[in-house]
Amino acid sequence: MAAGAELFRRNGYTGTGLKQIVAEANAPFGSLYHFFPGGKEQLGEEVIRTSGLSYIQLFDLFIAPAPDLVSGIEAFFAAGIATLQATDYVEGCPIATVALEVASTNEPLRRATADVFTAWIDAGTEKFGKFGLGREAARTLTITAVNNLEGAFVLCRSLRDTEAMAVAGAATVEVARKLLNENAQL
Template sequence: MGQSGTRARIQSAATVLFRRHGYAATGLKRIAAEADAPFGSIYHFFPGGKQQLAEDTIRTSGAEYGRMVLALLDSVSDPEESLVRAFEAAAGDLAAADYADACPIGTVALEVASSNDVLRVATAEVFEEWVGMATGWFGQWVDDPKAAQSLAYSLVMLLEGAFMLSRAARDPEPLRVAGRSMAALVRAASVPR
C-alpha cells in the first residue's frame, strides 16, 4: 500500500476518532493503533503532531462532507423536498451509526472554540465554506443574495443543533423536525419561477 496508504489510514482513523471522541480524548497512540500504522509514521506525515493532524482532518473531512451534502441536495429538483430528504438521510445515518457519528467537525469545533485557535480557525473556515456552498445552492430559488446566505446559515445551524439534540436524546426526530423547518424557511423565502 505504501506511504500514501499509511497516510490515508492515519487520516481516516483520526477522522473517526476526533468525530466520536473529540480532540483532547483522542491520543496519537490510539490513532496509530486504529490505523494499523507505526506510531512514528504520524510524525513522518504530520511533523506538527496531533494539532497538524487534527487541522488536516478538519479541513479534509469538512470539505468532503460539504460536497456530500451538496450532492444530496442536488439529487432532488424541488428545494423543499430536497431539504426534507437530506435531513431524513442524516437522521437515518446517525441512527445507523448508533448516534456515534454526526458532523465530522462538530465535536472538535465545540471543544476547541476557546482553547486552540489553530483548530478554531480551521473549523470556522470549514463552516464558512459550507455556508458559501449552501448560499449558492439556495440562490437557485432566492433572488436576494443576503436571503440566500441567511438560509445557508440556517441550514448549518439547524443541522448542527439537530445533530446535538439527536445524539443526546438518541432519537432522530430533531433532525426530521429541522428538515421540515428548513423546507418552511425556503418556502417563505422562495421566488416563484
Template sequence: MADTKARILHATGELFRRQGYTGTGLKQIVAEAGAPFGSIYHFFPGGKQQLAAEVIRSSGRAYQDLVVALLDASPDPVVAIETSFAAAAETLVATGYADACPIATVALEVASTDETLRAATAEVFAGWVDAGTDRFVRWGFATPDARRLAIALITSLEGAFLLCRAARSTEALDAAAGAVVAAVRAAQQT
C-alpha cells in the same frame, strides 16, 4: 508508504467524530490506522495540532461534498431539504448515533482553547455556507436570502445532531427540517 498518511487521516477523522480532539490519543490513532507511532511525526511534524488541522479540513470538505450531492439530487429546495435530513437520520440510526457531523465536537472543544484549530473549523463552516448559498441561488433565491437560508440549514442540522445524539432519537431532525422548510417557503413568498 504514501497511503499510511491516508490511513492516519481517515482513522483520526473517525475517532474525532466519536470522541473529539482531547478525547482521542495519538497511540489510539496509530493502533486504529495500523501504523507505527513515528509515522505521525513523519507525516505531521507539527504533531497532534497539525494532524488535527488537516483532518478538520479534509473531513470537513468530504462532508460538504456529501451534503451538496444530496441537495443537488432534487430540483425543489423543500424536497431536497427533507430528503437530506431524512438521510442524516438514517445514517445516525445505522451507526448507533455516532456518525453525525465530523467536526462539530472538535469545533466546540477548540473554539476557546486553540486559535489555530478554531480558524480551521471556521474555514470549513464558511465553505459550507458558501456552497449552500450557491445552491439556494440556483433555486432562484436572491443572494442575501440564499445566504440566510444556507446558514439556517446548517445550524438546524448541527443543532439537531446534538439533540439526536444525546437523546438517541431522530425526532429533533424532523422538527429542525420543518423549521428550515418554513424559512424557505417564507423567502419564496417575497
C-alpha cells in the same frame, strides 16, 4: 488521516489519543510525526479541513439533483436521521464536535473549523441560489440549515432519538418556503 477523522467524529478531539489514531490506522507510531511534525494539532487541522470540505459534497448529493428546494432539504435531513440510526447515534458532525471543544482553547483548530463552516456557507449559498433565491436569501437559508443540522446532531446524539432532526428539517423547510415565497413576490 481517515482514522483520525473517524475517531474525531466518534470521540472528539480531546477524547482521541495519538496511540488510538496510530492503532486505528495500522501505522507505526513514528509515521505520525513523519507526516505531521506538528503532532496531534497539525493532524487535527488537516483532518478538520479535509473531512470538513468533503461534506460540501452533500449539497451535490441531496440538494443539486432535487426537483425542488424543499425536496432537497427534506432529503438532506432524512439522511441525517438515517445516519444517526445506522450508527446507533455515534456519528454526528466531526467539525461541530471539535469546534465545541476547541473554540476558546486552540486558535489553529478554531480557525480550521471556522474555515470549514465558511466554505459550507459559501457552497450552500451557491447551491440554494440555483433554486431562484437571491444571494442574501440563499445565505440566510444556508446558515439556518447548518445551525439546525448541527444543533439537531447534538440533541439527537444526547437524547438517542431522531425527533430533533425531524423538527430541524421541518423548520428549515419552513424557512425555505418563506424565502421562496418572498422571492416570488419581488
